[in-house]
Amino acid sequence: MASVKKRPDGKWRARYYDAAGKEHSRHFARKTDASRWAADQESAVQRGVHVDPRAGRETVKAFAERWRTAQVQHRPRTARQVEIVMRVHTYPTLGDHRMSAVSRTAVQALVTSWASTAAPRTVVMRFAFLRAMFASAVDDGVIGRSPCVRIKLPEIVKEAVVPLTVEQVRALHDAIAKAYRPAILVGAGCGLRISEVLGLTEPAVRHLARDLDVRWQLSEAPPWKLLPVKTTNGVREVPAPAFVLDALSTLTAGEMLGTLLHRGDEQWEPISARMVHLAFADAVEVVNRAAERRKRDRKARRTTAPELPSVPTGTTFHDLRHHYASTLIDGGESVTVVAARLGNDPAETLRTYSHLFPDSAERTRRIVDAAWAPADPQDQADGLRTVGE
Numbered sequence: 001m002a003s004v005k006k007r008p009d010g011k012w013r014a015r016y017y018d019a020a021g022k023e024h025s026r027h028f029a030r031k032t033d034a035s036r037w038a039a040d041q042e043s044a045v046q047r048g049v050h051v052d053p054r055a056g057r058e059t060v061k062a063f064a065e066r067w068r069t070a071q072v073q074h075r076p077r078t079a080r081q082v083e084i085v086m087r088v089h090t091y092p093t094l095g096d097h098r099m100s101a102v103s104r105t106a107v108q109a110l111v112t113s114w115a116s117t118a119a120p121r122t123v124v125m126r127f128a129f130l131r132a133m134f135a136s137a138v139d140d141g142v143i144g145r146s147p148c149v150r151i152k153l154p155e156i157v158k159e160a161v162v163p164l165t166v167e168q169v170r171a172l173h174d175a176i177a178k179a180y181r182p183a184i185l186v187g188a189g190c191g192l193r194i195s196e197v198l199g200l201t202e203p204a205v206r207h208l209a210r211d212l213d214v215r216w217q218l219s220e221a222p223p224w225k226l227l228p229v230k231t232t233n234g235v236r237e238v239p240a241p242a243f244v245l246d247a248l249s250t251l252t253a254g255e256m257l258g259t260l261l262h263r264g265d266e267q268w269e270p271i272s273a274r275m276v277h278l279a280f281a282d283a284v285e286v287v288n289r290a291a292e293r294r295k296r297d298r299k300a301r302r303t304t305a306p307e308l309p310s311v312p313t314g315t316t317f318h319d320l321r322h323h324y325a326s327t328l329i330d331g332g333e334s335v336t337v338v339a340a341r342l343g344n345d346p347a348e349t350l351r352t353y354s355h356l357f358p359d360s361a362e363r364t365r366r367i368v369d370a371a372w373a374p375a376d377p378q379d380q381a382d383g384l385r386t387v388g389e
Contacts, residue, residue, distance in 0.1 A: 002038035004031060014038040018045055018052070044144075051144040058142060060102060061086075061095035067136050075227070077220055085126045086133075089114060099137055104147045111151055120154035127153060160355050163326035164188075164319055167309045168287075175290075176283035180276055182247040183261060186212075187317055189244040191324030191342050193217070194273045194317045196234075199226055201258045205240075205248045212238045214343065218259065224270055226257055234343040280317050287311055325349070329356045 002016040007027070014034035015025040024041065028034035044051070064086050074082065093110050094102060107130070114123045131148040138146050164172075173184045186197045195217035204213045214236050216226040229235055254262030259270040291310035297303045321342065328338050335357065339349035 002042040004034045004038055006031070016041050016045070022052075024052070051141050057098050057100065059095065060097050060099060061091050063099055063137055063142060064090070064095075064133050067133050075230070081125070082129050085129045089126055090130060099143050102134075102147045104149060104151070107147045108151055111153065115154045120156045123154050124156065127151065161322045161326075161352060162312075163356070164311065164315070164323040165309070168311050169320065169323055171287045171290075171309045172280070172283050172311065172315075175286040177279050179261075179271070180279045182251060183271075183276055183317075184320065185244050185247045187320030188323050189241045190238045191321050192238070193321065193343075194276055195220070196229060196343075198259060198261050198270055198273060198276070200248070200260050201226075202253045202260065205245070205260070207245055207249065209237075210240055210245065212240050212244075214238055218257075218270055218273070220273060222269075224257060226259075229343065231343070233339075233345060236340060236343050238341055276317060280315075284311055284313070284315050288313070322353075325353055326356050329353060 002014065004012055004014050007013050011027045011029060012031045012034035013025055013027050014037050015023060016038050017023055026034075026037060028037065068079075068082050068086060071079070071082070090110070093113070094106065097106070110130075111123060111127055114126055118126075127148070131146070131151075134143070134146040134148050137143045169184070169188045173181055173188075176184060183194070183197050186192055186200070187194070190212055192200075192212070192214060196214050198218040199216040200212065201216070204215070206213060214234065215229060217229050217234075219225040219227055248260060251260040253260060254264070254270060255268040256262065257270055261271045263269050263271060287308075288310045291308040294303070294305065294308045298305070298307065325338055325342060328341060333341075335350050335353075336346055338353065339346040342349060
């Protein structure tokens with residue numbers, strides 16, 4: 001039961017008890033203010049939304065560090081991202097603020113400052129971590145409500161995927177260093193992520209079943225580990241074409257982790273994603289230089305050889321995954337099958353590749369036209385003449 005009493009110094013003392021029986025009090029110059037505060041706090045206790053007024057005095061940095069280190073579900077990469085977002089992009093602005101003093105306006109100002117120097121997708125990722133931290137503070141009773149509400153985020157303009165052609169992929173395969181060529185074939189022929197390709201071991205390549213058992217991925221940095229794939233959808237069996245199985249059959253497992261793609265030195269360390277990305281970038285330059293040189297030679301009539309394929313600047317290993325998805329779509333596979341092969345959610349797959357699926361109206365017309373088409377072309381001509389008569 002809340003109470004308000006006048007103190008000898010003339011101030012009014014408001015007092016109430018929380019759900020745990022702990023007493024809380026505050027002093028006011030006016031009785032009206034004291035009564036209002038006590039009534040508000042008692043109402044919050046009865047509704048189960050009471051927040052200890054002293055809990056919000058903890059700084060953003062102090063709470064965020066407690067929250068960050070308690071997230072056992074975060075994978076190593078995510079944990080590093082959260083640490084960087086908090087230390088580099090949040091603490092300099094909000095770190096010394098009390099949790100209860102952070103307003104929606106302050107969060108919006110922080111997000112706006114991020115948007116001036118970072119890509120929209122990066123800003124959205126940073127805000128997701130910040131919002132999760134404040135949501136946890138609400139659940140812990142540190143603050144009454146999260147300031148991360150109605151925050152305006154930059155629009156992510158998602159460009160339509162333009163998949164690489166087979167000729168472009170072959171050119172990249174031939175241009176890259178020999179040690180990385182099996183990775184190119186697995187990426188283009190099975191659609192695996194780079195970490196999944198580097199995590200392949202001998203048992204994962206099932207020649208009799210003619211598929212790849214995808215369950216593990218290589219950690220991004222030392223100490224090297226084989227980690228479970230990121231999501232439950234990621235665990236899958238991917239049919240492997242002959243050229244992929246042939247490329248993998250020539251490899252031997254490394255002694256460190258048993259991965260098929262390794263450096264082959266005394267340490268037997270696996271090939272890292274960074275090494276593949278650098279080699280891939282070099283291959284893109286080699287392909288484009290060769291294409292430009294051939295174009296100049298043809299223009300100067302120094303050769304009659306056909307033009308060579310070029311690839312867009314900024315093409316990465318992940319584009320091999322888009323190539324694989326487009327190949328399945330062109331072959332008539334459904335969005336459910338494409339998502340299963342990629343280890344993606346079907347909704348995400350449809351959002352990414354919807355423009356590559358055949359137009360349903362045109363497909364309907366073709367189906368009905370095919371059903372009604374006469375077996376003999378002469379019959380069709382006779383039918384047309386009959387209608388004309």
